[in-house]
Amino acid sequence: MPLLGTLPALRAALAGPLRPVFVPTMGNLHEGHLALIRQAREAAADQGRAVVASIFVNRLQFGPNEDFDRYPRTLERDVELLAGAGCDLVFAPDEAALYPEPQVYTVQPPAALADILEGAFRPGFFTGVATVVMKLFQCVQPHAAVFGQKDYQQLRVLQGLVRQFALPIEVLAGPTVRAADGLALSSRNGYLDEAERAEAPQLQAALQALAAAWRAGPRTAAHREQLEAEAAAALRARGWQPDYLSLRRREDLQPVEGDTPAVALAAARLGRTRLIDNLEV
Numbered sequence: 001m002p003l004l005g006t007l008p009a010l011r012a013a014l015a016g017p018l019r020p021v022f023v024p025t026m027g028n029l030h031e032g033h034l035a036l037i038r039q040a041r042e043a044a045a046d047q048g049r050a051v052v053a054s055i056f057v058n059r060l061q062f063g064p065n066e067d068f069d070r071y072p073r074t075l076e077r078d079v080e081l082l083a084g085a086g087c088d089l090v091f092a093p094d095e096a097a098l099y100p101e102p103q104v105y106t107v108q109p110p111a112a113l114a115d116i117l118e119g120a121f122r123p124g125f126f127t128g129v130a131t132v133v134m135k136l137f138q139c140v141q142p143h144a145a146v147f148g149q150k151d152y153q154q155l156r157v158l159q160g161l162v163r164q165f166a167l168p169i170e171v172l173a174g175p176t177v178r179a180a181d182g183l184a185l186s187s188r189n190g191y192l193d194e195a196e197r198a199e200a201p202q203l204q205a206a207l208q209a210l211a212a213a214w215r216a217g218p219r220t221a222a223h224r225e226q227l228e229a230e231a232a233a234a235l236r237a238r239g240w241q242p243d244y245l246s247l248r249r250r251e252d253l254q255p256v257e258g259d260t261p262a263v264a265l266a267a268a269r270l271g272r273t274r275l276i277d278n279l280e281v
Ligand SMILES: Nc1ncnc2c1ncn2[C@@H]1O[C@H](COP(=O)(O)OP(=O)(O)OP(=O)(O)O)[C@@H](O)[C@H]1O
Pocket: 024, 025, 026, 027, 032, 033, 035, 036, 146, 147, 148, 149, 150, 151, 174, 175, 176, 177, 178, 184, 185, 186, 187, 188, 189
């Protein structure tokens, strides 16, 4: 009879060989999602695991004035794309299946991480995300889960969730897939009209300029604040309504200073579309 003294040993002993690699999504799939599926496929290949995707537009993470109702739902097409990318199973519950009763038990990520940046402009967003991801994890029981770096803060929140609750799940980060002109692929890009679509790569361009200015120094708090304000003003002058353009520590997304590894993050509205993007400096 094994007598095990460490969590990794316990996990190794208890892990079934067939827990899948999981890619949670809200559907309306694009090449960014399919890259995550292919990454999951590779991670699953070794031990012959399955790749499972979920499609669920999670009401809990939308604010009352956000786009829950108009969020594009394209299940039939999504299923075809997933099959083509090497997915083995799709979990697409309706609301009654995932929330058969009001979800009054929730997962509250720490305010220091979840009430800043996206969380400051989308109150409750990360509680909604963490709650549904925790629930999806219970449903799918994955060995590993893949999340896109495009949603950088979401990735940090979910890495913290897995770490703090000692979930036996490996979190894999998927690099951001972009259009040829630099725009990060996103389901919400479909809301852009032609002129807005032509302007949209300027969000990534603004992050590149901000990152370059930060690299040039001096890397002080005062200079960072000046650069952030200038970057927001430049976007505003082009007709955007920026929520934030901010230089943060990669690890915990607190304001960066000195030579700590940094990431530039932005969210801004163009017409009625809110876009986010980021760039590791
Ligand atoms: N361009 C991309 N590159 C890599 N991963 C991505 C990209 N876009 C989304 N993802 C990832 O896909 C997963 C599902 O995201 P989601 O279904 O919300 O897509 P989305 O395009 O980000 O939609 P939205 O426009 O609502 O933000 C998340 O882990 C997300 O980070």
